[in-house]
Amino acid sequence: MTKMTLGSHPHMLGFEQLERLLERTAKSGNEGYPPFNIEQTSDFSYRITLAVAGFAEEDLQITVEDRTLVIRGRQSDDGDGRVFLHRGIAARQFQRTFVLADSVEVGEAIIENGLLHVDLTRAKPETVVQTISIRRG
Structure with a gap:
């Protein structure tokens, strides 16, 4: 039996990029840290919230790379000579x-009470009707 893909389905023309996108998402390697929520805040807006307790604003970086929102966190080791008897906070x-x-844009990012909020908006889809003329061959 042959595997049917989006790009090879006869009624799905031009969806090869979507198929590659799904494969890339599956391979993204997102692990369980830090935990996050995604909420729909209106018909055309969303909010991603990450639990980033212990991270300062300068420890976080938010970029959009090739239609992928990338949020990175790296804490600097202050090395102030503290001696931990137990270190449970990673x-x-x-x-x-x-x-x-393609229609989603990243808005503002806010950090408060150990939570990083990133707001997204989706453009309202326009209804496009195009009439194609038929000519004799």
Whole structure:
């Protein structure tokens, strides 16, 4: 039996990029840290919230690379000579990626109470009707 892909389905023309996008998302390697929420805040807006307790604003970097929202965190080791008897709060780096549709734009990012909020908006789709003329061959 042959595997049917989006790009090879006879009624799905031009969806090869979507198929590659799905494969890239599956391979993104996002692990469980840091935990996050995605909420729909209106019909055309979303908010991603990451739990980044212990990270300062300068420890975080947010970029959009090839329609992928990338959030990175790296805490600097202050090395102030502290001696830990137990270290249960990990100071590890992370990278979270979220693939964005072409119509989604990243808005502002806010950090408060150990939570990083990233607001996204999706453009309202325009209804496009195109009439194709038929000519004789």
